[in-house]
Amino acid sequence: MKIHTLGEFEELVLLMVAALHNEAYGVTILEGLEEKLKKKVNISAVHVALKRIEDKGFVKSRFGGITEDRGGRRKKFYVITALGKKMLDAQFELRTSIYKQIPKISFG
Amino acid sequence: MKVKPPKKALHFLRWFCREDYLEEIEGDLTEIFRKQFENSPRKAKWEFIWSVIRYFRPEFIKSFRNSHQTSTVMIGSYIKTSVRSISRNKLFSAINIVGLAISMSVGLLLIAFTHDLLSYDRFNEKGDRIYRITSHAAFRGEYSSTFATTSVKVGHLIKEKIPGVEAVTMVQTEFAADANVKGNSVPLKGYYAEPSLLQIFSLPMLKGDMTNALREPCSIVLTETAAKKVFGLEEAFGKTIQFKERDYQVTGILKDVPFFSHLQFESLVSYSTIAPQIDKDRDRLSWENVYQRNYVYVLLDKNTSADYIQVQIDAICAEENKANKEAQVYVTLLPLHDIMSGEELQNSIRPVMPKIVVWIIGGLALVVILSACFNYTNLSIALAMRRNKEIGLRKVIGAGRRQVRMQFLAEAVIVSLVALVLSFGLFLLLRPQFMTIAPELLKMVKLEVTVTMVLLFIAFAMVVGVVAGFLTGVFFARINIMNALRDVSSVKVFKGLSFRRALVVVQYTLTLIFITSTLIGYVQYKNILAFDLGFNTENILNIDLQGNNPEQLIHKLKAVPEVKGISQSKIVTSVGNAWGAFVKYNGSRDSSLVFTNFIDEHYLAVHDYHLIAGQNFITRPSTKAATSEIIVNEKTLRLFNIANGDAQKAVGEEVLLSSMQDAGKKLTIVGVIKDFHYGKLDEEIKPVAFTYLTPDRFLRSDKMDGLVNVRLDTRDPMETIAKIREVWKSVDPVHPFEAKFYDDSIEEAYSELSAMIKVIGFLSFISISIASLGLLGMVVFTTETRLREISIRKVLGATSGNLVLLLSRSFVLLLTTSALIALPVTYLFFEMAVLVRFPFHENIGMAELFGGLLAVFSIAFIMIGSQTIKASRSNPSEVLKSE
Numbered sequence: 008m009k010i011h012t013l014g015e016f017e018e019l020v021l022l023m024v025a026a027l028h029n030e031a032y033g034v035t036i037l038e039g040l041e042e043k044l045k046k047k048v049n050i051s052a053v054h055v056a057l058k059r060i061e062d063k064g065f066v067k068s069r070f071g072g073i074t075e076d077r078g079g080r081r082k083k084f085y086v087i088t089a090l091g092k093k094m095l096d097a098q099f100e101l102r103t104s105i106y107k108q109i110p111k112i113s114f115g
Numbered sequence: 116m117k118v119k120p121p122k123k124a125l126h127f128l129r130w131f132c133r134e135d136y137l138e139e140i141e142g143d144l145t146e147i148f149r150k151q152f153e154n155s156p157r158k159a160k161w162e163f164i165w166s167v168i169r170y171f172r173p174e175f176i177k178s179f180r181n182s183h184q185t186s187t188v189m190i191g192s193y194i195k196t197s198v199r200s201i202s203r204n205k206l207f208s209a210i211n212i213v214g215l216a217i218s219m220s221v222g223l224l225l226i227a228f229t230h231d232l233l234s235y236d237r238f239n240e241k242g243d244r245i246y247r248i249t250s251h252a253a254f255r256g257e258y259s260s261t262f263a264t265t266s267v268k269v270g271h272l273i274k275e276k277i278p279g280v281e282a283v284t285m286v287q288t289e290f291a292a293d294a295n296v297k298g299n300s301v302p303l304k305g306y307y308a309e310p311s312l313l314q315i316f317s318l319p320m321l322k323g324d325m326t327n328a329l330r331e332p333c334s335i336v337l338t339e340t341a342a343k344k345v346f347g348l349e350e351a352f353g354k355t356i357q358f359k360e361r362d363y364q365v366t367g368i369l370k371d372v373p374f375f376s377h378l379q380f381e382s383l384v385s386y387s388t389i390a391p392q393i394d395k396d397r398d399r400l401s402w403e404n405v406y407q408r409n410y411v412y413v414l415l416d417k418n419t420s421a422d423y424i425q426v427q428i429d430a431i432c433a434e435e436n437k438a439n440k441e442a443q444v445y446v447t448l449l450p451l452h453d454i455m456s457g458e459e460l461q462n463s464i465r466p467v468m469p470k471i472v473v474w475i476i477g478g479l480a481l482v483v484i485l486s487a488c489f490n491y492t493n494l495s496i497a498l499a500m501r502r503n504k505e506i507g508l509r510k511v512i513g514a515g516r517r518q519v520r521m522q523f524l525a526e527a528v529i530v531s532l533v534a535l536v537l538s539f540g541l542f543l544l545l546r547p548q549f550m551t552i553a554p555e556l557l558k559m560v561k562l563e564v565t566v567t568m569v570l571l572f573i574a575f576a577m578v579v580g581v582v583a584g585f586l587t588g589v590f591f592a593r594i595n596i597m598n599a600l601r602d603v604s605s606v607k608v609f610k611g612l613s614f615r616r617a618l619v620v621v622q623y624t625l626t627l628i629f630i631t632s633t634l635i636g637y638v639q640y641k642n643i644l645a646f647d648l649g650f651n652t653e654n655i656l657n658i659d660l661q662g663n664n665p666e667q668l669i670h671k672l673k674a675v676p677e678v679k680g681i682s683q684s685k686i687v688t689s690v691g692n693a694w695g696a697f698v699k700y701n702g703s704r705d706s707s708l709v710f711t712n713f714i715d716e717h718y719l720a721v722h723d724y725h726l727i728a729g730q731n732f733i734t735r736p737s738t739k740a741a742t743s744e745i746i747v748n749e750k751t752l753r754l755f756n757i758a759n760g761d762a763q764k765a766v767g768e769e770v771l772l773s774s775m776q777d778a779g780k781k782l783t784i785v786g787v788i789k790d791f792h793y794g795k796l797d798e799e800i801k802p803v804a805f806t807y808l809t810p811d812r813f814l815r816s817d818k819m820d821g822l823v824n825v826r827l828d829t830r831d832p833m834e835t836i837a838k839i840r841e842v843w844k845s846v847d848p849v850h851p852f853e854a855k856f857y858d859d860s861i862e863e864a865y866s867e868l869s870a871m872i873k874v875i876g877f878l879s880f881i882s883i884s885i886a887s888l889g890l891l892g893m894v895v896f897t898t899e900t901r902l903r904e905i906s907i908r909k910v911l912g913a914t915s916g917n918l919v920l921l922l923s924r925s926f927v928l929l930l931t932t933s934a935l936i937a938l939p940v941t942y943l944f945f946e947m948a949v950l951v952r953f954p955f956h957e958n959i960g961m962a963e964l965f966g967g968l969l970a971v972f973s974i975a976f977i978m979i980g981s982q983t984i985k986a987s988r989s990n991p992s993e994v995l996k997s998e
Binding site for chain 1: 119120136138139140141142143144145146147149150165166169170174175
């Protein structure tokens with residue numbers, strides 16, 4: 008099986024999906040990211056990332072109910088899959104292990 | 116009320132976005148938009164639009180290939196349903212097909228004509244680098260004109276001074292001589308040309324050396340046909356041809372010149388043959404001599420632009436003009452491919468067809484074709500009710516607008532392709548008629564059907580079909596399913612009626628304009644031909660001397676009993692020919708241009724000129740140097756203020772006459788004639804001077820070697836001409852007899868007018884057919900849909916008269932409207948734009964102004980009448996029974 012990699016922005020979106028568990032759809036992910044990153048993010052970028060990580064099997068989606076706010080369109084909720092969680096764990100482990108190798112340098 | 120995101124952007128998103136992603140994206144976008152809208156509506160809108168644009172990338176765009184695939188599958192169905200619906204409405208389909216076919220035949224003619232015109236000179240491989248020199252000359256203030264010819268000097272200067280020119284060639288078109296072949300004379304015509312001619316133009320040589328064939332003096336290159344003419348089956352190459360003056364060596368055989376070449380010759384003679392003569396003649400070498408038949412062609416280097424050469428030519432012109440008092444000459448480069456479709460120039464090698472004429476005729480044809488297309492649209496929409504259900508059902512099953520539009524387009528294209536077959540037949544039928552519209556056309560175009568031509572025709576038919584079907588398609592695609600499938604009577608049949616009414620008005624207005632123009636033009640043309648020019652041209656036969664001695668011919672002609680008078684002259688006037696000279700009188704500082712003709716002592720009497728003072732020539736000089744007398748017209752007296760314009764006192768006054776050929780010479784006025792029209796009728800009366808025709812005026816160049824004018828008194832002109840032809844044969848057995856009645860020459864001089872009238876006449880015939888068909892369709896449809904109403908009215912007691920009036924009232928109103936527009940427009944157009952060009956025209960008469968109207972209205976009334984009467988006579992019980 009091909010081992011998928013994760014881009015930086017994709018990783019952020021995946022993290023956000025995981026964090027927002029069950030409440031993650033386009034707009035909430037966008038707002039969450041904007042709040043954390045403290046900068047404007049375009050919704051299309053979020054959608055592109057979502058499609059990609061869904062194709063890679065890190066998230067799965069389902070449609071929610073119709074809400075008046077969205078002009079009669081349904082929300083599409085994303086939930087992280089086991090594979091996605093494993094991927095995040097692996098990424099986190101990798102980073103921490105390397106981080107730990109950093110010698111204690113004083114920037115005094 | 117919730118705010119809505121920008122419509123256009125949303126439509127765009129829905130158009131391109133993948134369906135499985137659309138819902139999510141649209142929902143998210145809308146939600147964000149609404150949130151932002153509360154803060155700043157403007158910003159929200161822009162943000163929305165920007166985001167939509169950001170989605171326009173491969174991941175989100177739906178694949179369009181699929182929808183195309185379905186449409187190719189549908190084509191079979193389109194064709195099937197189209198054929199069904201065409202055969203279901205036979206009358207309307209016939210009207211459509213016939214209307215389109217008639218109008219398309221014009222288009223076909225025009226396509227073929229333009230195709231031929233544009234294929235001129237295309238056989239030249241270096242064609243895009245070949246230019247001909249055009250001369251714009253203004254002779255001492257009075258007279259200026261643009262010539263296709265130029266001076267020998269220009270040719271020399273370009274050769275010497277201008278870099279970037281690969282080759283220059285000078286061509287003189289006046290070679291004509293009789294070859295003596297074993298005792299028989301064979302006349303041969305052609306050009307004098309420099310060797311570079313064969314290098315510039317792609318004229319394949321069958322025998323001989325391309326570069327040197329035209330180098331030596333007295334070399335002649337023959338075309339295949341000419342070689343056969345002179346030598347029969349014998350080998351011509353290398354032989355000697357005997358001419359009267361000297362012998363020529365055949366140094367090459369060329370393939371015949373292609374039909375689509377503006378240069379047409381049967382032989383080329385080396386320019387070096389006449390070069391010594393030209394080099395001696397100071398007049399031929401002068402800067403202002405642009406009017407003798409000397410053409411210069413240049414072939415530019417591969418990387419030289421015409422503009423660059425033009426700049427240098429301008430500099431040369433400026434320098435030469437400074438030193439020249441006789442004339443100011445400016446020369447320009449004319450691309451080879453623009454020669455045949457460019458403006459008309461003096462001394463053109465052959466008649467050209469200016470682009471503007473093609474555009475005008477093309478515009479008129481387009482109007483006619485569009486008119487037929489609208490007919491189609493009109494009738495198809497009129498049939499809307501009958502097909503509403505079909506379209507409604509299609510839509511219910513799942514046809515999109517696209518498919519509905521496609522179906523109607525397919526139907527229109529099929530109709531127009533069927534019409535193409537019919538109009539191709541018409542085209543073949545019309546072609547010979549078209550070619551005889553103007554005599555030059557026969558020599559100019561072939562209108563042969565080639566593969567390219569057929570492909571163009573088919574493409575043209577497709578375009579016509581698409582134009583015709585487009586509006587119909589759009590109209591039907593909009594049909595509301597609910598309305599269409601509900602009760603038929605609820606559908607508004609006459610929706611868009613004003614649009615269709617406007618169409619009828621436009622069509623009839625155009626028809627009336629065309630037909631009235633034809634009539635007015637024709638009457639004016641006849642008036643011009645019958646115009647009193649100030650002298651009598653009736654029954655005068657002008658015989659071209661072709662280098663023969665006039666004495667002998669005149670002597671023999673006198674024996675023919677029908678000949679009532681004989682005179683001689685240099686040129687035929689009043690048909691556009693002109694011969695000029697400069698006259699100076701008494702104290703006047705500058706000389707002015709007067710127009711001249713050389714005539715003998717019988718000329719005035721034979722042509723019934725009115726001598727108002729003085730008398731005919733007294734002396735009979737035999738050389739031009741001995742000439743001492745001049746006869747002038749009244750206008751000349753007024754121009755120079757000779758004896759205060761008093762004709763009696765002017766006799767005996769002296770004027771100084773000089774021309775290109777003669778140095779200044781004092782001449783005494785012996786007679787004054789009444790003013791007459793020396794030029795054509797679109798010119799004012801000109802000052803004219805006649806001098807005696809001395810034998811040394813017979814120049815051989817330009818075939819301008821004089822005429823014998825014969826006044827005939829005969830019941831049977833054909834027989835008399837036959838007699839005269841016999842006389843001619845006894846004098847000159849070699850050259851065919853060339854003679855023309857004066858009146859015929861005048862008619863020829865206005866041939867472009869008659870051609871234009873014929874073209875517009877033809878168009879008016881076509882447009883009346885189309886308008887009539889359109890009207891017929893409308894009337895049939897209206898009466899048919901109102902049949903039930905008519906029956907009920909009849910039952911309630913309406914008479915046939917009432918009903919006819921009711922049904923035809925609206926149509927009569929439309930026709931009247933178009934008459935009210937068309938007649939004033941045509942009248943003003945002629946008064947303001949056309950007839951002002953002819954200062955001596957007669958007023959437009961009532962007959963020609965209203966004649967066309969009468970004809971068009973009669974046809975329209977017959978159609979309206981026949982249909983409405985038929986409807987009003989229908990039996991109500993039959994009609995209402997089926998309810």
